[in-house]
Amino acid sequence: MYLYLPVALLSINAFLPIGLGFGVGILSGLFGVGGGFLLTPLLIMIGIPATVAVASDANQIVAASTSGTFAHWKLGNVDFKMGIFLLIGSFTGGIFGVELVKVLRALGMIDFAIRITYVVMLGTIGSLMMAESLSNVIRRKHYSAPDPFRRDRQSGMVRALKSLPLQIHFEKSGVTHSALLPVVLGVFVGTLAALMGVGGGFIMIPVMLYLLRMPIYMVVGTSLFQVLFTCIEVTFLQAVKNHAVDFLLAFLLLIGSTVGVQIGAYFGEKLHGEHLKTLLAGIILAVAVKMVFDLTLMPTHLLAQAGGH
Amino acid sequence: MRSVIHFKPVGAKAAVLLLLAVCLPWLENPASAALSVDLATPRIGIHFFYHGTTVRVSGTSGKGEDIVIKIVSCQDHEVLRTKGKVGGVLWMNVGQITFDNIPSFYTVTGSRNPEEVFLPETACEPYAIGYPCLRKKARIDGSDPGSNEKWMTEFIELKKSAGLYSISSGHVKTEEKGEVQSFRAEIPWPPQAVPGEYTLSVYAVKNGIVTDAAEKKLVVEQEGFVKFLADLARHRAREYGILSILVALVSGLAVGLIFHNARSTEE
Numbered sequence: 001m002y003l004y005l006p007v008a009l010l011s012i013n014a015f016l017p018i019g020l021g022f023g024v025g026i027l028s029g030l031f032g033v034g035g036g037f038l039l040t041p042l043l044i045m046i047g048i049p050a051t052v053a054v055a056s057d058a059n060q061i062v063a064a065s066t067s068g069t070f071a072h073w074k075l076g077n078v079d080f081k082m083g084i085f086l087l088i089g090s091f092t093g094g095i096f097g098v099e100l101v102k103v104l105r106a107l108g109m110i111d112f113a114i115r116i117t118y119v120v121m122l123g124t125i126g127s128l129m130m131a132e133s134l135s136n137v138i139r140r141k142h143y144s145a146p147d148p149f150r151r152d153r154q155s156g157m158v159r160a161l162k163s164l165p166l167q168i169h170f171e172k173s174g175v176t177h178s179a180l181l182p183v184v185l186g187v188f189v190g191t192l193a194a195l196m197g198v199g200g201g202f203i204m205i206p207v208m209l210y211l212l213r214m215p216i217y218m219v220v221g222t223s224l225f226q227v228l229f230t231c232i233e234v235t236f237l238q239a240v241k242n243h244a245v246d247f248l249l250a251f252l253l254l255i256g257s258t259v260g261v262q263i264g265a266y267f268g269e270k271l272h273g274e275h276l277k278t279l280l281a282g283i284i285l286a287v288a289v290k291m292v293f294d295l296t297l298m299p300t301h302l303l304a305q306a307g308g309h
Numbered sequence: 310m311r312s313v314i315h316f317k318p319v320g321a322k323a324a325v326l327l328l329l330a331v332c333l334p335w336l337e338n339p340a341s342a343a344l345s346v347d348l349a350t351p352r353i354g355i356h357f358f359y360h361g362t363t364v365r366v367s368g369t370s371g372k373g374e375d376i377v378i379k380i381v382s383c384q385d386h387e388v389l390r391t392k393g394k395v396g397g398v399l400w401m402n403v404g405q406i407t408f409d410n411i412p413s414f415y416t417v418t419g420s421r422n423p424e425e426v427f428l429p430e431t432a433c434e435p436y437a438i439g440y441p442c443l444r445k446k447a448r449i450d451g452s453d454p455g456s457n458e459k460w461m462t463e464f465i466e467l468k469k470s471a472g473l474y475s476i477s478s479g480h481v482k483t484e485e486k487g488e489v490q491s492f493r494a495e496i497p498w499p500p501q502a503v504p505g506e507y508t509l510s511v512y513a514v515k516n517g518i519v520t521d522a523a524e525k526k527l528v529v530e531q532e533g534f535v536k537f538l539a540d541l542a543r544h545r546a547r548e549y550g551i552l553s554i555l556v557a558l559v560s561g562l563a564v565g566l567i568f569h570n571a572r573s574t575e576e
Contacts, residue, residue, distance in 0.1 A: 001358070002358060002359070002360035002500075003357060003358060004355055004356070004357060004358070004359040004360075004500070004531075004535050006531060006535045006536070006538040006539040006542070007538070007539060007542050009501075009503050009504070010500070010501065011359055011360045011361065011500035011501075047501075059553050059554070059557055060557065062554055062557035062558060062561065063556075063557035063558070063560045063561040063564075064561065065561070066557065066558050066560075066561025066562055066565065067560075067561040067562070067564045067565045067568075068561075070561070070562060070565030070566070070569070071565055071568065071569070074565075074569055108404070111401045111402040111403075112395060112399075112401055115399075115401055232554050235550060235553060235554050235557075236550040236551070236554060238550075239542070239546050239547075239549055239550030239553060240546045240547055240550055243542050243543055243546055245542065245549070245550065245553050246542075247538055247542070247549070247552070247553045247556070248538060250553060250557065251556065251560075254557060254560055254561070255560075258560055258561050258564035258565075259564060262564060262565065262568040294400075295399045295400055295401065296398060296399065296400065297400070298400060299392055299400055300470075301392075301463060301466065301467050301470070302391060302392045302393070302460075302463045303389045303390065303391060303392070303406070303460070303463045303464060303467050304389060304390045304392065304402070305389065305390070
């Protein structure tokens, strides 16, 4: 069944975006990522113009992350207190990021900056997460009761963070941090998210895991909460500034993703935290490798539609 | 009394010359019946389930003439990003080029291969039949002159792979009926052809020379719910953005509630 997308100006088999949304929705529910870093390139591959892909994907992530946040909230896995501090930071970072995009665009460096940022962030995060997860999985085989949260290890960095002012206890995550920490980290994530055109989930998750020391189950739900608001902001800006949101495309995607995220959340509960992290690290690394191939292999066409990001 | 009419030799020659002058155009174009064209689909409406359509053209022409049909978009200006190697290693967008005086959509079909029907001297000027003709007329801005040929080739290849440029035969059928010929064309219209105005030109060609031509306008426009959404996105962007967000929020919540209730029922 073909439907015509009024903003993308394209006729598409309706089951294709529904299927893509469903697959990426499962990942959202499992890992707490919005899935934009995966879904946007897939949409471009099936012929959706880049700007419309980014904008419409942000729109459907609002639905998927609402569904996912609700599911994780019901499981008791959303730390709203931490999420709000992160949001204050990421909202501010988003504004910086948009200004940074303007500057880079004026310098003619925007495409270079975006691609290199993607490869560096995805490659670094994926490699670190994979290394850490695999070492924990191996350790589990040799220790009877491993502590995946490593609360008993006090590194120098952790001690330094505990010396910051405005210390607040986040009951749901069981951690105590300065209020400045999630705000500053949120600014960093929000800036990168605006530059890369993503919800920021795949950056926020390692930040929550390794810097905020939150348990993985709290990380997934809280990340979705943060991604939800980031994507509300992005959807509105894309609709008003670029007229790039294709509501019909977003609706087809969200039919699949809202269901997929529920299934992902359900199976995420069944999986061990380290297995979850290993899987996510694997996916992030796979996307990083694909991007390196895209950067180094000659493209089929040397011309492309203007617009994008 | 019999009258005898004597013809002077000069008068006979003049009569023959007059006869030839009258008949020669007919001999050169023995079937110069006027071209008549009927476009059955002057308007293509893009509706909710649109996936392309067929443009139907019919008419009559002189006997034995080739029929060539060209459909061209009115839009002839495009800005495209160019990809190049940065640091000798990385492929990425490095600039942009403006293409002018070259259509965004170009399709030519005929009762025979259109590029073989026209004489080379007239194929390009004024009929623009064939990609070399588009190259000649196009203007490129934003690249060094030495690379223009390369970018023109890339442009045409991009358009061909997107289904927006094609040259074909087999979609026009002709049938002789006495001294005239009827023709019927069913030209596939791709869904990726954007809304806008297009010019459909029909040429009747004999021995490489165009004997007659006709032009029709073809309009492609969104209608119904598709038009409603597109207009909302373009002209009421704030309301459209808020509506998109609200629908997403409500849908996400609704699915969340459905699954939660389903799990509660199981437990």
